[in-house]
Amino acid sequence: MTKQYDVVILGGGVAGASLAHSLRRQNKTVAVVEDNLFGGTCPNRGCDPKKILLSGLEITQLVDDMQGNGISGRVSVNWPDLMRKKRQYTNPISSATQNSLTADGVDTYHEHAHFNAEGLVEAGNEQLSADKFVIATGQRPSIPDIAGHQYFKTSTDFLNLDEMPSDVTFIGGGYIGFELAGIARAAGAKVHLIHHNDRPLKQFDQQLGQQAIDHLSEIGIDFHFNTEVSQITQVGAQFFLEGDQFQLPTDMVFATAGRTPNVDTLGLENVGVNVDHHGVVVNEHLQTTNPTIFAMGDVVSTEQPKLTPVAGYEAGYLAKYFGGAPAPIAFKAIPTMVFGQPSLAQVGVPASIAADNDQYLLITNDMHKWYSYHRLNEPVAKAKVVIDRNNETVVGATILSNHADYLINIFTLMINQHMKISDFNQEILVYPTFASDIQYLV
């Protein structure tokens, strides 16, 4: 028997669950089909557990920085304790998310979803039909197709490690590789990060990215750039990585070279949904090439970064669109960040664009002697801020510091509120704080 819904959502992650709840407030009938953990990547195996584990790096680094500056004694990361705290957070997520959906009147299916035919999704033994379908199946870690690829661990494995090995290697220098490398180093591991060219963190400012790398090198992370690993072999309890003129033994090797959209087993070919290398192709209404099927979150092929709040924003958009609001989706400035010590964060017009364009004024500052950074003896604190000369508004910022999130969130608000630096400097903020320090920029 076929079950009929107003909307069937494929994927019970941040976007899917959020949209389901919103549609219930419109009294729509909704089903969510999820074959993995309800809650999806972010709370189960992404940003939330990652940042719990990051506290080890933050606190050990802070204590180290303040030695001789008012703090005596050292602390260390207790990985089993930290992992227990992480699991206390993550373990209840899936059932709590599913229960919350069920309690809200959403039918949930813990099954793999597959489009069998136009208007029909198979979920285990059930056939689900709907007026509209929404693909929100997210991404998974990409595994490089090299000899010995079966030895690769992923970020999911890292975020669930019972013990931290003595020596770990990350292949792929995107934000995930950098974040996990910092966490592993703080937990006492010898850490290698391998990248195929000499330009990791490619979506971030090159100069500040290099300064982040310089600092991570100083705290003991071994970077191997312009290095392709072509083979992994197991040698006893270790793994041996090999490439052209490159050899490295390591205890554990993680694939952190990107993520793959979960589109390959959904039967999209049966319903005329086009995909490209980056995911499901959508228009300005998040509508796929099949007009009854929409897509949102990490699985879509758009230029927006694949981030939890973007997924939530897209879910909010589709709720309004399905509720009758016809406007196309529009994005404000979206900040992105590599969490670490220091963190590297960026929003709006990049410094590299501003440097070559007379429309923009680029303000570059070394902030580490500014009050709030000096107070905590932060070794690295840099800012690049982009001003549009036409109206003097702030249009972009890149921040490298242990507290980059604080500033980048404020710059994001400034950009979206079209504030001038001079307007901001008329604000009376709590002094002295990272935010009040911004007045020193100009």
Place this chain on the structure above:
Amino acid sequence: MTKQYDVVILGGGVAGASLAHSLRRQNKTVAVVEDNLFGGTCPNRGCDPKKILLSGLEITQLVDDMQGNGISGRVSVNWPDLMRKKRQYTNPISSATQNSLTADGVDTYHEHAHFNAEGLVEAGNEQLSADKFVIATGQRPSIPDIAGHQYFKTSTDFLNLDEMPSDVTFIGGGYIGFELAGIARAAGAKVHLIHHNDRPLKQFDQQLGQQAIDHLSEIGIDFHFNTEVSQITQVGAQFFLEGDQFQLPTDMVFATAGRTPNVDTLGLENVGVNVDHHGVVVNEHLQTTNPTIFAMGDVVSTEQPKLTPVAGYEAGYLAKYFGGAPAPIAFKAIPTMVFGQPSLAQVGVPASIAADNDQYLLITNDMHKWYSYHRLNEPVAKAKVVIDRNNETVVGATILSNHADYLINIFTLMINQHMKISDFNQEILVYPTFASDIQYLV
């Protein structure tokens, strides 16, 4: 011989030095007369050194909170190291401030200023005349007029202690008493805080203030409310505090019961400048009852809180006013904060007003289980947010948490930008952060 200036500023603190530099950019001739440290209270004996010493409390508390949650090992405050760091910051302030003024073409006088007659200030052996004078002489700690008052130390002494005594007492439960009490406790002292009634931190939300007190009691600060100390006697190396049915021996006693405007020795009676209990009376142009004499910063009698950024804002106003802009001074929402662990911060319409007025919606939240607080195991995190029902904008907030400054600065921007909570929730911020958590409020 009398020296003639466009503007003579009495006081070389934050407000005075800032105004002097601004007036030089207008090519005005300027003198600054300061009888104490150039730079004034904030950088020499106020907010800046205080928050340097506060790092001891922040870091020991953070490490304590995370024991068993991923961090092993303990740290302690090394007071001599911390004081050395503080002095490295404060020692150069006065000469650097004076040198900066001099280099900018400002005449500086390290003398006490006294109005001898209309249009004439005496500064040591010099007579200074000017078109306009600006009083920016700040405040000093008030010393209660009780028997043994000569034994009182002040916040200035506290911020320069070579060693932390075993047992210290603060008389006066305003923000200074609370902040110094937290710093002393973290440095290992037994701490008493005495207040004349049972309502310390009177300008802050009573309920959240009480929760701050409860937490400080748990970490070992002894509060003595409804207690008046009437006599201090020295007994050996200790001091003995006595009042009605109250006795307390202590190693050092600090007067933290308010501050007194520095108006009494300026000769204001010679030039018709009126003062009241709170300082120099000014109109909406910061003009005193003598139209050639203005006042700004902590010394003025206005309803604005006496804060460094307020002083800076007033200096900015006078620079524009003297430059020809006739508008009266107008203030946006001004946040105030008691720094500590937790910190208590407030901006805009207070919750107590909102609770009794149908115009307002009061949202109260216990945030300590929210992601960012849970991650660092913060024991206390509360928020009260006031919404104006007429236009759904945020108009007030009170925050109690270790990271209250982060949120209160963002709420200040929201209030001044007239943002609705729903507007804010459309912003895409870095996730997960204290700022992105704000979406959980409603």
